[in-house]
Amino acid sequence: MYDQFETPEPDEAVKLALRRIEESTARGEGSDVDGLAFNEVVVNMGPQHPSTHGVLRLVVTLDGELVKDVIPVIGYLHRCKEKLAEKRTYFQYIPIVDRTEYLASINCEWAYVMTVEKLAGMQVTRRAEFIRVITGELMRIASHLVAVGTFTADLSPLGTAMVFYMFRDREIILDLMEELTGARMMFNYYRFGGVRYDLPDGWVEKCRDFLKMFPKKIKEYEALVDTNAVFLQRTQAKGVITQQDVVDYGITGPNARASGIDLDLRRTRPYSVYPELDFEVITAQHGDIFDRYRCRMDEMRESLKIIEQCLDMLPKGPVQLGSLRAPYVITPPPGSAYVGQENPRGEYGTYIESDGSRYPYRLKYRDPCFCNLQLFPKLLSGNKIADAVAISGSIDLVLGGIDR
């Protein structure tokens, strides 16, 4: 029988936190209030804490309200995806990629499919490239809606309204995607050399309706929080990511661009038909929470611009190379390839080594959230615990991608 009064043995992360406290006390550091040698407390945040947006666990050392040290513990959602690749053919593995980063699963598929195409030297049909860009950008908007929505919900009561509005509008995108792919989140839609289905009748019109409606919604969101005094006070000049941090830790995506770096793989390492499209790389100056929020909002506008251009330019033709059916068995020549793709959260890439057989020899993910999370101890230390929640929300983590 489980003994509810039993004190569980601390695990490695908690032991490490305690050891660090002992070390800092031995060095004579730490605040010395009322003659207490140290008054630091180790608090376990997560893995089921609502503001960690998933099963992230932070072992936080607190000094009063001040965060002294943070040790992230991950792996609660580990599903052995790299191991699974050893026993799946390239084709069978596509739906598994979907489930890594589930908020932007189509972008993950894209990175994987591009890597295999590079390994096997396959071409993609032009119409399929445009459909890929359209779906990828739609999911970028959907993903940013969840990111900003849940983040504002952590901050203030106003955000609770915001998260409902954003999920309401994300539903329209998911409906569009459902009509196209048959699934709302786990699409299994991209194929080597193309995509699975062509656009259904009337889809383009529905998509245009969404494009017409959505800019008004963005204005609505901005009217809700952009001038809100509570929101501004909690987000400005807090949780600053410096350019040095970006270089040291490999931060990518909106988190890097908010620090004033124009790093966007769609521009710096163009893939698909992005070179033909006209869009801006959104950057901000300060790298604080507010700038990261602003970057995401403006990126949604740019995504709308991209989708509109793609719908205008959409060529006729097949969406799949060769026959109507996708190539089920492909055997890329021995070698390795890595392709990075601009996921809503940063550079998402897969590294695949092939030994010439039907199965990948080694598959490795480069996940943006994994790299961004690594900055947490540095980013959160020295802040108040309430700000730590705001900062971690603004980084926009998806634990499915981190844990794989």
Added chain:
Amino acid sequence: MGLQVGSNPMSMDAIAALLVERFAGELDDVRIQEPDTVVARCTPAKLKDVAARLKADADAGYETLNWIAGVDRGTSFESVYHVYSWKTNTYLELHVDLPRAKPEVDTVTGVWPAADWHERESWDMVGIVYTGHPDLRRILLKDDFVGHPLRKDYVDLAENHPHV
């Protein structure tokens, strides 16, 4: 605006030639993988020194570590470092061969701070020991997990994960 992407654009041939010249005897097997990656090999003994100089290089300057992958090659292990040069906007893929009996290599956390978690992951999954790493614990699997699952000879046994 301090940091710019691609402030010193160079052709892939020029970068490969530069690496061959400046790292003669240290980087072997330098070749270009189109469109944007230079692939090279390095011995584990020289890695730490080469990494520091790659980062500090005035022209290429591989300042950011993108990822590290451990690979089981059957007779040996391999630690693959994928690093990014902001100046030239290109990648370098550095392969380091490690003997199967003693898969040990110096840590590069002192050069690229991002290596911390990537090395932990590689240790967790493939069992490559990064000597000098400040905190080489398991990262994705549980603390009491036995074995390294991405090794090709790994056999999944119930006693490997006692808590399930």
